[in-house]
Amino acid sequence: xxxxxxxxxxxxxxxxxxxxxxxxxxxxxxxxxxxxxxxxxxxxxxxxxxxxxxxxxxxxxxxxxxxxxxxxxxxxxxxxxxxxxxxxxxxxxxxxxxxxxxxxxxxxxxxxxxxxxxxxxxxxxxxxxxxxxxxxxxxxxxxxxxxxxxxxxxxxxxxxxxxxxxxxxxxxxxxxxxxxxxxxxxxxxxxxxxxxxxxxxxxxxxxxxxxxxxxxxxxxxxxxxxxxxxxxxxxxxx
Amino acid sequence: xxxxxxxxxxxxxxxxxxxxxxxxxxxxxxxxxxxxxxxxxxxxxxxxxxxxxxxxxxxxxxxxxxxxxxxxxxxxxxxxxxxxxxxxxxxxxxxxxxxxxxxxxxxxxxxxxxxxxxxxxxxxxxxxxxxxxxxxxxxxxxxxxxxxxxxxxxxxxxxxxxxxxxxxxxxxxxxxxxxxxxxxxxxxxxxxxxxxxxxxxxxxxxxxxxxxxxxxxxxxxxxxxxxxxxxxxxxxxxxxxxxxxxxxxxxxxxxxxxxxxxxxxxxxxxxxxxxxxxxxxxxxxxxxxxxxxxxxxxxxxxxxxxxxxxxxxxxxxxxxxxxxxxxxxxxxxxxxxxxxxxxxxxxxxxxxxxxxxxxxxxxxxxxxxxxxxxxxxxxxxxxxxxxxxxxxxxxxxxxxxxxxxxxxxxxxxxxx
Numbered sequence: 141x142x143x144x145x146x147x148x149x150x151x152x153x154x155x156x157x158x159x160x161x162x163x164x165x166x167x168x169x170x171x172x173x174x175x176x177x178x179x180x181x182x183x184x185x186x187x188x189x190x191x192x193x194x195x196x197x198x199x200x201x202x203x204x205x206x207x208x209x210x211x212x213x214x215x216x217x218x219x220x221x222x223x224x225x226x227x228x229x230x231x232x233x234x235x236x237x238x239x240x241x242x243x244x245x246x247x248x249x250x251x252x253x254x255x256x257x258x259x260x261x262x263x264x265x266x267x268x269x270x271x272x273x274x275x276x277x278x279x280x281x282x283x284x285x286x287x288x289x290x291x292x293x294x295x296x297x298x299x300x301x302x303x304x305x306x307x308x309x310x311x312x313x314x315x316x317x318x319x320x321x322x323x324x325x326x327x328x329x330x331x332x333x334x335x336x337x338x339x340x341x342x343x344x345x346x347x348x349x350x351x352x353x354x355x356x357x358x359x360x361x362x363x364x365x366x367x368x369x370x371x372x373x374x375x376x377x378x
Numbered sequence: 379x380x381x382x383x384x385x386x387x388x389x390x391x392x393x394x395x396x397x398x399x400x401x402x403x404x405x406x407x408x409x410x411x412x413x414x415x416x417x418x419x420x421x422x423x424x425x426x427x428x429x430x431x432x433x434x435x436x437x438x439x440x441x442x443x444x445x446x447x448x449x450x451x452x453x454x455x456x457x458x459x460x461x462x463x464x465x466x467x468x469x470x471x472x473x474x475x476x477x478x479x480x481x482x483x484x485x486x487x488x489x490x491x492x493x494x495x496x497x498x499x500x501x502x503x504x505x506x507x508x509x510x511x512x513x514x515x516x517x518x519x520x521x522x523x524x525x526x527x528x529x530x531x532x533x534x535x536x537x538x539x540x541x542x543x544x545x546x547x548x549x550x551x552x553x554x555x556x557x558x559x560x561x562x563x564x565x566x567x568x569x570x571x572x573x574x575x576x577x578x579x580x581x582x583x584x585x586x587x588x589x590x591x592x593x594x595x596x597x598x599x600x601x602x603x604x605x606x607x608x609x610x611x612x613x614x615x616x617x618x619x620x621x622x623x624x625x626x627x628x629x630x631x632x633x634x635x636x637x638x639x640x641x642x643x644x645x646x647x648x649x650x651x652x653x654x655x656x657x658x659x660x661x662x663x664x665x666x667x668x669x670x671x672x673x674x675x676x677x678x679x680x681x682x683x684x685x686x687x688x689x690x691x692x693x694x695x696x697x698x699x700x701x702x703x704x705x706x707x708x709x710x711x712x713x714x715x716x717x718x719x720x721x722x723x724x725x726x727x728x729x730x731x732x733x734x735x736x737x738x739x740x741x742x743x744x745x746x747x748x749x750x751x752x753x754x755x756x757x758x759x760x761x762x763x764x765x766x767x768x769x770x771x772x773x774x775x776x777x778x779x780x781x782x783x784x785x786x787x788x789x790x791x792x793x794x
Binding site (some may be wrong): 360 | 400402404408409410411413414428430431434446447455456479482483486488489493644646689690692693716717
């Protein structure tokens with residue numbers, strides 16, 4: 141039975157998750173764009189930079205967070221930068237991208253420290269929510285999403301670290317990952333024996349299960365801020 | 379609350395789900411960076427007076443009826459059904475907020491919290507629990523717009539008497555035509571308020587500058603916006619827009635009232651005339667040499683309170699400061715200032731409500747700012763702000779005078 145559950149998580153659930161993720165975001169954008177615009181403008185002043193540059197600066201560098209809480213700002217930047225690096229790392233697990241290898245590196249830049257930086261930032265966000273005033277404004281969603289992220293990362297980090305057990309034969313090779321992930325992309329899913337017979341298979345399944353949950357929740361939770369922040373900052377600078 | 383009422387209120391929420399509202403309701407992460415940015419929270423440190431605390435009341439109701447997660451798993455986002463308790467929370471949220479948008483300046487996503495609270499206000503109106511004073515004042519303004527002919531004669535008589543003040547100040551031989559009304563083809567339509575000062579001081583400035591102007595029959599103040607009735611807000615603003623179009627003016631100049639100016643300039647769409655604040659116009663006249671003021675005439679320390687609607691919400695920062703720096707030898711800036719300036723606590727129609735004790739408490743950050751400057755004169759360019767600064771002065775026993783920018787200009791005008 142467990143084999144079937146694992147196989148479900150590794151293949152059909154991944155397709156479901158990506159489907160919900162992509163269609164969900166498109167749906168959310170459709171809802172916004174099909175809603176009536178306001179006849180005036182909700183801009184705020186002063187507007188010192190040209191709008192596109194200002195929108196990018198406000199969205200990507202979060203200067204208001206820097207002004208209000210430098211520690212929080214530091215973890216926001218670390219979290220998002222690490223997230224981006226890990227996303228690139230996962231792309232390299234599908235196939236080689238010479239553009240990502242401009243700076244030659246092993247797959248998953250940072251020798252595991254990027255994942256750890258992400259885990260530490262997530263824990264910071266989580267523990268921050270347990271004290272007032274943040275606990276007073278938090279709802280279960282806030283804790284649950286951070287918990288799902290934490291679990292995704294802790295299992296993912298374990299898989300990354302497990303590569304170091306190679307001599308003892310515990311790791312899943314890059315070649316196996318590429319076989320699995322590129323087969324998913326090609327819609328001809330294959331689960332190589334190097335993955336299913338690895339002692340870490342269950343860890344990988346858990347990593348993918350929580351990542352799937354994350355993707356499914358993404359469009360319908362506050363994580364949609366990563367899309368809407370650009371639109372809202374554009375409104376602020378209109 | 380019965381089912382029919384809930385259905386009616388749900389329809390109202392749906393009708394307010396415009397484009398920005400959709401993403402403002404979805405993208406808050408409850409990071410808490412806005413938590414202490416509200417002057418009310420600074421004066422009364424309770425969660426319900428934090429910007430996120432207020433917006434969450436609306437957001438939780440929205441989730442319950444418009445989000446699948448709220449419908450299926452209300453616990454997930456703490457979604458709430460509409461009931462009498464929630465209506466009370468909505469009242470507390472909507473009518474403790476001045477709409478200053480200081481929180482928006484600190485929000486990492488630029489969420490416009492007062493825009494979210496506009497949902498709360500329409501629900502309260504429909505539930506007949508919106509503040510009676512604001513609803514009545516809104517209806518009175520609408521009534522005036524619908525039957526202006528009835529009001530015209532009485533208003534013209536009052537204005538005639540005000541012309542004498544202008545004549546006296548400018549040492550003119552006659553008071554005839556010093557406050558023109560209904561003048562077709564005038565360059566400027568000036569929109570005042572019901573208080574004499576809001577007409578006399580600008581009239582002195584216009585006459586000194588030999589401007590071709592005319593006075594509007596309507597007041598600039600928009601109680602429809604304060605009450606949160608978007609249809610009536612539009613109607614009240616449209617009275618002036620129609621008057622300006624009928625008279626064929628080139629420019630509508632709005633009294634020192636931040637909300638009136640923001641509505642006319644930014645919330646009514648494009649108009650076939652220019653929209654300016656009287657402060658910008660006075661500044662323009664001084665720069666062009668059309669009026670002259672006694673430079674350095676005020677030697678006492680003076681500070682300027684940026685009205686939120688005029689400053690961070692419209693972008694008029696420099697003009698009032700340049701006027702004051704010309705008139706004063708000791709101009710002191712408040713800290714924080716400009717877009718981060720603390721709201722005085724009088725906006726959003728709150729000065730029209732019976733809530734003086736609340737406004738004194740919520741005016742604490744402004745009081746602290748004023749005291750830190752050591753200023754003896756606090757200038758501002760908004761009716762609500764000047765009234766609220768007066769309340770703060772009395773409430774905290776401050777040794778200050780509160781003045782309008784136009785008042786300082788006319789007091790120090792060189793009459794030729």
